[in-house]
Amino acid sequence: MHTAYYKEYSHSLGRDMEFMVYGHSGKPCVVFPAQDGRFFDFANFGMVDAVKDFIEEGKLQLFCVDSIDLESWSKKWGSYQERIEQHERWFNYIVNEAIPRFRQIHNDTAWENYQGKFMTTGCSMGALHSANFFFRRPDIFDNLIALSGLYDAKFFFPNYSENLIYNNSPIDYLKNIPWNHYYLDMYRNSKIVICVGQGRWEDECRVDTTEMKNILKNLQVPAWVDYWGYDVDHDWPWWKIQLPYFLKHML
Numbered sequence: 559m560h561t562a563y564y565k566e567y568s569h570s571l572g573r574d575m576e577f578m579v580y581g582h583s584g585k586p587c588v589v590f591p592a593q594d595g596r597f598f599d600f601a602n603f604g605m606v607d608a609v610k611d612f613i614e615e616g617k618l619q620l621f622c623v624d625s626i627d628l629e630s631w632s633k634k635w636g637s638y639q640e641r642i643e644q645h646e647r648w649f650n651y652i653v654n655e656a657i658p659r660f661r662q663i664h665n666d667t668a669w670e671n672y673q674g675k676f677m678t679t680g681c682s683m684g685a686l687h688s689a690n691f692f693f694r695r696p697d698i699f700d701n702l703i704a705l706s707g708l709y710d711a712k713f714f715f716p717n718y719s720e721n722l723i724y725n726n727s728p729i730d731y732l733k734n735i736p737w738n739h740y741y742l743d744m745y746r747n748s749k750i751v752i753c754v755g756q757g758r759w760e761d762e763c764r765v766d767t768t769e770m771k772n773i774l775k776n777l778q779v780p781a782w783v784d785y786w787g788y789d790v791d792h793d794w795p796w797w798k799i800q801l802p803y804f805l806k807h808m809l
Contacts, residue, residue, distance in 0.1 A: 570651040581619035583668035589622040593683035597624040608798040617809045621660045631714045642722040677701035681797045696744035703751045709766045732773045750781040751804045755790030
């Protein structure tokens with residue numbers, strides 16, 4: 559398996575950011591770590607091994623990025639404005655700096671001039687991030703696999719009033735998207751998977767998943783919203799089973 563480590567300067571964040579690449583060709587996929595996670599977590603928790611067949615067969619290329627949740631979503635003692643502004647700087651880093659760089663790396667390793675869109679995925683907080691990037695920028699992303707996520711920013715920013723928080727809360731902004739917004743056609747032409755278990759630590763995620771299901775149904779956006787069993791916990795052993803299962807249907 560082709561594996562590469564990168565550490566490159568981000569102008570949006572004013573510091574070096576690290577990421578890992580797994581694979582040489584196939585659908586490029588941005589992987590967001592779980593809450594407060596790092597770019598190496600996907601490998602360390604066995605997720606890369608779980609999908610290695612797709613990677614080695616040249617069907618999938620993973621770009622595992624770093625989070626800054628400890629400076630934004632998880633920094634509960636900080637002001638809402640400072641936290642969400644820092645998140646937005648990270649959002650801009652991913653969209654304006656990382657994605658063009660990933661496209662360059664993909665074209666170099668796959669020996670092609672790929673101009674298509676990216677997949678995105680993540681577990682837990684990574685599911686929120688992957689969904690948020692997908693729904694905010696369907697011009698960049700056309701495939702989503704979100705596992706065990708919370709999709710309402712009020713879980714992290716109770717009683718918020720800031721517009722930037724609203725713009726990063728999929729449940730909120732999707733409820734109010736105009737019926738004639740051109741993003742809706744992009745969503746409808748994408749592949750969307752939102753999955754949650756019904757075991758330990760999944761109660762709040764299950765509520766948000768159901769809310770997302772209802773919102774997308776009302777918007778006439780096809781989505782595969784899948785509820786797994788009562789023994790399926792909010793934990794890596796199950797995510798290692800879920801991700802390759804959905805990739806078989808998506809790639």
